[in-house]
Amino acid sequence: MASTFARNQWALCAAQLFAGIGVATGFAVGGILAEDLTGRTELAGFAQTASILGAGLLALPLARLAEVRNRRWALGLGYGLALTGALLIVAAILAGLAPLFFIGMGFFGAATAAGLQSRYAATDSAPERLRARAMSIVVWATTVGSVLGPNLAQPGARLGEALGIDPFAGPFLIAVGGYLLSFVCVLFLRTPPPTTTGSEAVDADDGEPDSTAERPLPASRRGGTWTAVRRSPGAMLGLLSVVSGHMIMVATMVMTPVHMDHHGFGLGLIGVTIAGHIFGMYGLSPVFGYLTDRFSPGRVILAGQVLFAAALVLGFIDAVGQSSFLRLSIALFLLGLGWSACLIAGSTLLTQEIDPAHRIPVQGLSDAGMNLGAAAVAALAGPLLAIGGFAWITVLGFVVLSLSVLAGIRTGYGARGPR
CATH class of the missing domain: 1.20.1250.20 (MFS general substrate transporter like domains)
Structure with a gap:
């Protein structure tokens, strides 16, 4: 259990760092892009609203996936959806399509949903006396990405110019890279043995105990x-x-x-x-x-x-x-x-x-x-x-x-x- 806890902490912290870069880089120019694509200043805030709504709507489905499969599946899907959203935003910028941009920002919010679930994932294999500290360290890892992200907006713009595309597409290409690295990091997660059953399943990938979709819900579950x-x-x-x-x-x-x-x-x-x-x-x-x-x-x-x-x-x-x-x-x-x-x-x-x-x-x-x-x-x-x-x-x-x-x-x- 101790090795699982340490491995998961490193994987979750690294994923949070890279995802933080993606989220902060995108938000640094999201409002400007919304105004530019729509031509209306009053719609600038809708970029952040779309992302927040996306995170809220995806939180329950990702939690359900974590329950019936495991955290690796849920977080991997979350960062995969965020990566897809970043690519949709790049396509929207190149095509000048505002509706596609807002759809992309909705998917972009999947990174926030995955990041929030990561703090709970940190407690799954943590001893009870260390749960809050395990959670807080994963939250702290977001600091690095949040600080680096906005500072990468200008280099991202230069990247866009170097590729011969709209400079505003560059920061979202950086976000694509950040989410891809986050996706890779969560693949290293191990699922601790279930605490609600008397037996343990074994993960065929790494020999560690794992809970999977095939395991029935515990009989003690009552009500909604x-x-x-x-x-x-x-x-x-x-x-x-x-x-x-x-x-x-x-x-x-x-x-x-x-x-x-x-x-x-x-x-x-x-x-x-x-x-x-x-x-x-x-x-x-x-x-x-x-x-x-x-x-x-x-x-x-x-x-x-x-x-x-x-x-x-x-x-x-x-x-x-x-x-x-x-x-x-x-x-x-x-x-x-x-x-x-x-x-x-x-x-x-x-x-x-x-x-x-x-x-x-x-x-x-x-x-x-x-x-x-x-x-x-x-x-x-x-x-x-x-x-x-x-x-x-x-x-x-x-x-x-x-x-x-x-x-x-x-x-x-x-x-x-x-x-």
Whole structure:
């Protein structure tokens, strides 16, 4: 089991690194391409929306595939679909077809769905006392790709020019390479022995225990996926903290650059603010993994909610008073930390509180909820910003946060202390 755990950690981290390059490279120019292909500025945000929706719609099917086959099949298909999406985007750029571009961006979102499932895959072979840390290290690996990706946009454009095609197609060719490498990495995954049966199957490829499509579902599985969550208050808290945290982060992060632009901040300062936010999201995730294993998921979720509240208060103050680069940078950094705390701790709580028979479907439900919820608030954030300014974005964040806080109070934040 130990060798399986170590091998899977390396494979998942490498896949996350390369996929992060692909996602970040594509998003760096996605909005510009949407505006260029459609000729309408108001449609620029639909590139990201299409990708988020794609991730949300694919999360449950990929989780189902992981359940009936294994993680290798699910993650391989996810990165394969993302690779296909990148190729469709290149074709759309060359042909000047906006509908094909948005379809490609939908498939592009499969990389996000696979990346989110990877954090759960890290816990499959991890000892219980190390689950949060195993998850956090895989999340941390995204940092490298997320930082490198945007910086490869310009070299990608030069690649496009060198090949004699549209320069904007170049970054997506880099994404094709990143997803191809991610696909290769997940082929090295081993499936740990099932914990819900008394026997072990053997993987013919590597001699390791494996669960396959032919294995029947455990007899202990009762009811549907949502019923399984409702039976466990702790699991409900984990699900709500993950989904609400992602919704708060996306709504605030997407609108902050617009808010800063309205107050005269240049692209350089906006870029620094977003870079600090991304570092808060991923760079310190191992710290939250350690704290979750050491003190309990519920306490880390509470800490994440406090961080969210502090970020939203700072954002509200900035919206109603004189805007400050330093204040917004601190707010976005705290926003990233809150997201990381709630993602790591909430995902760990969801995993440990759900019975194994329902674990993978519930994990898929959480990923679908994250992305579909984020797509909803992203669509709502634009009109709110236009009507009431950035203050209304922070109010939206407080409304969403309150639901998770109420769930935490109801369950005593999981009522589970140090293990």
